[in-house]
Amino acid sequence: xxxxxQPPSISAAPGQKVTISCSGSSSNIGNNFVSWYHQLPGTAPxxxxxxxxxxxxxxxxxxxxxxxxxxxxxxxxxxxxGDEADYxxxxxxxxxxxxxxxxxxxxxxx
Amino acid sequence: EVQLVQSGxxxxxxxxxxxxxxxxxxxxxxxDWIAWVRQMPGKGLEWMGVIYLGDSDTRYSPxxxxxxxxxxxxxxxxxxxxxxxxxxxxxxxxxxxxxGYSGYIAFDIWGQGTMVTVSS
Numbered sequence: 754x755x756x757x758x759q760p761p762s763i764s765a766a767p768g769q770k771v772t773i774s775c776s777g778s779s780s781n782i783g784n785n786f787v788s789w790y791h792q793l794p795g796t797a798p799x800x801x802x803x804x805x806x807x808x809x810x811x812x813x814x815x816x817x818x819x820x821x822x823x824x825x826x827x828x829x830x831x832x833x834x835g836d837e838a839d840y841x842x843x844x845x846x847x848x849x850x851x852x853x854x855x856x857x858x859x860x861x862x863x
Numbered sequence: 864e865v866q867l868v869q870s871g872x873x874x875x876x877x878x879x880x881x882x883x884x885x886x887x888x889x890x891x892x893x894x895d896w897i898a899w900v901r902q903m904p905g906k907g908l909e910w911m912g913v914i915y916l917g918d919s920d921t922r923y924s925p926x927x928x929x930x931x932x933x934x935x936x937x938x939x940x941x942x943x944x945x946x947x948x949x950x951x952x953x954x955x956x957x958x959x960x961x962x963g964y965s966g967y968i969a970f971d972i973w974g975q976g977t978m979v980t981v982s983s
Binding site for chain 2: 786841
């Protein structure tokens with residue numbers, strides 16, 4: 754059971770927009786920055802969003818992050834088949850004094 | 864190019880010890896933190912702990928405290944993850960990663976992963 758809750762799977766057609774939610778509590782999302790990653794099979798995760806809504810260099814603006822209270826959201830517009838991957842949210846948990854991840858969301862681009 | 868290179872896959876028996884490594888290059892890592900992340904087969908990411916290469920200050924997740932040892936040698940920009948007595952349940956992919964932004968969770972650089980298989 755992950756500390757952060759994500760939907761297990763989501764699907765959409767190419768070109769559409771999707772959002773992936775990440776729900777936590779005041780000890781984690783509510784008081785700490787959230788990061789988002791995607792992971793292709795057999796590879797290391799890749800950072801998409803940090804500090805709730807900032808994109809590292811090289812990440813297209815099709816990817817966006819937002820946060821409200823104890824929930825965060827990753828948005829992806831203009832879906833491409835190459836976006837098919839597992840997506841994870843992560844943040845610091847002050848009660849645990851440890852980093853925590855969501856359980857992951859498998860995105861299928863139909 | 865700034866990168867983290869991990870040691871190769873390992874196959875061990877229950878009860879054996881193991882130490883895997885994560886070496887940084889292309890950058891002075893002595894002032895960086897390096898974290899370890901576990902991914903069990905078909906499962907999600909788990910934050911294990913983080914170490915500051917400068918002085919080996921280490922933070923562990925409660926889930927992994929006492930189960931593993933995280934250490935570092937700043938002179939060679941290398942972090943280590945060690946087990947003294949492996950269990951079958953330690954079989955997983957282990958990634959090292961650098962939290963390049965705020966906090967200990969925004970990982971901008973990842974190692975390629977080390978697969979650890981524990982089987983009798």
